[in-house]
Structures are given as structure tokens and as C-alpha cells.
Amino acid sequence: MFIGHYGVAYIVKTKASDIPLWLLFTSVQLLDIIAFTLVLLGIEKASFVPSDNPFFRNYLDLPYSHSLSGTLLISAIVLVIFWAMDKKTWAWILGSCVLSHWVIDLIVHTPDLSLFFGSSKVGLGLWHYPILTYILEIAFVVIGWMLLKKNLYSYLLLFLMVGAFTGMVFAEEPPIFREHYVLRTSIVLIANLLFIFVAYLWDRETKSQRTESGYRDSRYIYKTE
Numbered sequence: 001m002f003i004g005h006y007g008v009a010y011i012v013k014t015k016a017s018d019i020p021l022w023l024l025f026t027s028v029q030l031l032d033i034i035a036f037t038l039v040l041l042g043i044e045k046a047s048f049v050p051s052d053n054p055f056f057r058n059y060l061d062l063p064y065s066h067s068l069s070g071t072l073l074i075s076a077i078v079l080v081i082f083w084a085m086d087k088k089t090w091a092w093i094l095g096s097c098v099l100s101h102w103v104i105d106l107i108v109h110t111p112d113l114s115l116f117f118g119s120s121k122v123g124l125g126l127w128h129y130p131i132l133t134y135i136l137e138i139a140f141v142v143i144g145w146m147l148l149k150k151n152l153y154s155y156l157l158l159f160l161m162v163g164a165f166t167g168m169v170f171a172e173e174p175p176i177f178r179e180h181y182v183l184r185t186s187i188v189l190i191a192n193l194l195f196i197f198v199a200y201l202w203d204r205e206t207k208s209q210r211t212e213s214g215y216r217d218s219r220y221i222y223k224t225e
């Protein structure tokens with residue numbers, strides 16, 4: 001799954017409003033961020049293969065970032081970091097968000113996700129139905145997005161996500177991307193980091209709106225007393 005993971009972050013945010021959205025975004029997409037980084041370092045592999053199905057245009061070999069064993073380890077590291085910072089509720093929530101990525105990937109991937117660092121590959125293969133996958137990913141993100149309070153950055157974020165994903169699914173991939181996996185991987189990594197950055201701006205805007213209204217309320221209380 002590509003943008004659908006962010007739907008999980010939106011839904012979690014409605015229940016855990018004190019956790020910044022950018023942190024939830026980073027957690028749900030941490031496995032992909034690690035995968036892209038490992039691909040750029042030559043440790044994992046993601047390269048172009050021709051296919052009519054846009055979801056099958058990747059040869060993937062991700063034994064560390066996308067194995068169940070690797071996922072449990074990464075989740076545990078996130079949990080320990082936030083636990084050590086005395087943010088115990090955040091630790092459980094963010095650790096679970098990391099884990100959610102693998103569970104959702106399991107539904108969509110064809111058997112290329114290993115259970116233990118490269119062995120016993122699994123995947124339920126929703127990608128065999130590309131239009132259904134596309135609709136579900138968009139629906140998941142839009143429904144999650146609708147649950148939160150909007151501002152300019154929230155609209156920008158939705159536009160960027162839906163636009164990038166729609167382009168990925170329906171547009172012809174430029175030849176330069178097919179030939180250069182480093183460029184291809186870098187673009188996807190940058191797109192994800194951009195989503196996280198805009199989520200950070202969304203958080204900041206929400207916080208300043210809250211502070212402003214708090215200030216107005218306190219003035220109001222002062223005047224009426």
C-alpha cells in the first residue's frame with residue numbers, strides 16, 4: 001500500500017489528539033522510509049519491471065524493512081524510545097502504528113513479504129485488482145482526513161497525496177525513472193518526507209489556532225469577571 005497507510009494515522013489522531021500528526025505519519029510509513037533508505041544504500045532492492053498493472057511495476061526484495069521479524073524489531077525500538085522518554089501511551093500507539101504498516105501491506109502485496117529476514121514470503125495479493133486497490137487507498141485517506149479539523153495545510157496535504165498517487169497509478173512512468181532506480185526511489189522518499197513536513201505545518205497551524213482561541217477565551221473571562 002502507498003498512501004493508504006496515512007489513513008491509519010488520521011484515524012488514530014482522532015483518538016490520540018495530543019500526538020502530533022507528523023509523528024503518526026512517520027510511524028505508519030516508517031517501514032517504507034527505512035526501505036527507501038536501504039534501497040538507496042544498496043542493502044535492499046526495488047527496481048522497475050514492465051507491467052500493465054501499476055502495482056506490479058516493482059521488483060521488491062526487502063528482507064529487513066518489510067519482514068515480519070524486521071517490523072517487530074523496528075516497532076519495539078520505537079516503543080522503547082518513547083517509553084524511555086516517559087511517553088508510555090505514545091510508545092504503545094506509535095509502536096502499533098509501525099506494526100499496522102506490515103499488516104496492511106500483507107493484504108495488498110503479492111507474496112514478497114518475508115516472515116523472517118528473507119525467508120517464507122507471504123502476501124494476500126489485493127494488487128491483482130488495481131482499480132479496487134486504488135479506490136480503497138483513496139477512500140481510506142479521504143475518510144480519515146475528513147475526521148480532522150481542516151486548515152490550508154490539510155487541503156494541501158490531501159491534494160498532494162491524491163495527486164501523487166493518481167499519477168503513479170494512471171500515468172505512464174517516464175523512461176528515466178525506469179532506468180535509474182536511485183532517482184525513482186529518491187522521488188518516492190522525498191514525496192513521503194514532503195507529506196510528513198506538510199503534516200508538521202498542519203500541526204503547527206492547529207496549535208496556534210488553539211492558542212489564539214484560548215487567548216480570546218481568557219480575555220472574555222477577564223472582561224466578564
Ligand SMILES: [Zn+2]
Binds near residue numbers: 001031032066101105
Ligand atoms: Zn511498505
